[in-house]
Amino acid sequence: MPTKANKSHHHGNLKTVLVDAGLQLLAEGGLAALTLRKCAARAGVSHAAPAHHFDGLKGLRTAIATAGFKAFAKAMIEQRDSAADSPHARLAAIGRGYLSFSENNEALATLMFMTKETFTDDPDYQLAGEAAYQVLADACTPFKSGAAGAKGTEVLVWSLVQGYASLARSGQIDPHETPYAEILPLLALQLR
Amino acid sequence: MPTKANKSHHHGNLKTVLVDAGLQLLAEGGLAALTLRKCAARAGVSHAAPAHHFDGLKGLRTAIATAGFKAFAKAMIEQRDSAADSPHARLAAIGRGYLSFSENNEALATLMFMTKETFTDDPDYQLAGEAAYQVLADACTPFKSGAAGAKGTEVLVWSLVQGYASLARSGQIDPHETPYAEILPLLALQLR
């Protein structure tokens, strides 16, 4: 007996299915594999079906990056919550979450931090990016601010881990030769 | 009177002209504007002419990224050479060179640090990336190594500036609100 999902013209959950299809295609074939038509095919709909849910390929990419930021924040929080109960340990754990997310989702992480013109103006995307940042910003609170203030400490840590992840993804550094766990302590962050 | 360059079937300098065309297209229209056919059109040749010089679009991208790394190294060296004669000043200057290159060439910088699968195996590309890294590595030499050794200091600085540039390009941080000049000193690098 056909269900609503099996009928045409009303999938019921197509937006989410298309984003999931996009995440799979990125994981399997990298950035070049992410196309509107392939997402539609994998979702079992026609090539023009996504148009009702997204503002073109750019809109779909934005939705995928939004999902990416949510998964990213989740990965950092999970590591943080299972770390030892000290600010240094939590910050290090967040870094591990960041880097394992980046390592396990190379194409998605690359997409997430592309230039602004890659994405549409989407409040969900903005919020998801800010929420991910906030996980890291909160973890910096227990540390003394340097001359640049609290914001400076946040930017210092965020730049460090983001840069390390980016260089590892592009093959410019070897994470086994120079593990992040050895780099973060070099900041010599002091507690308040 | 026709010169060699005006005749068909033997441009004479097409490889370089195509790479330059690609650099222009990136500057004008971002990553999405970089296509083989547009580069060929701008070079004044047919759409299939690039095939003799590059291994497809991926090969052309690799050549463009190689040119990018060379310009990038040059920007850092120029800043370094006009800085005050101290290791801290030189390192800060290199950072400025890095960031101004990134700000002035957003699409190119984004291309340069994409995942490995974006590029072909090309020794020139490898060398250019290593040479750019070496400018920064050399600038780190005068500083004490921390627990992670000399390599750790290099990776620390490289990650910081790379991450800062990447976050600025993607709009996640505001370089005017939190200038790099205020972040680098937070590393509190000590001279040997």
Added chain:
DNA sequence: ATTTCCACCTTGACGATGTCAAGTTCCGGC
């Protein structure tokens, strides 16, 4: 219960793109 409206699709078309094959032109070596 029926009608209406609109969300949500499908089909088809077009221009742009990457890549490949076949053919043509030009240059350098013999």
Added chain:
DNA sequence: GCCGGAACTTGACATCGTCAAGGTGGAAAT
């Protein structure tokens, strides 16, 4: 002068993004 191969051109095909027109299904209004 001839030959071989580098370096192009032309043409074709599959895939892509986007747009237009049309069809289907569900919910609200009557």
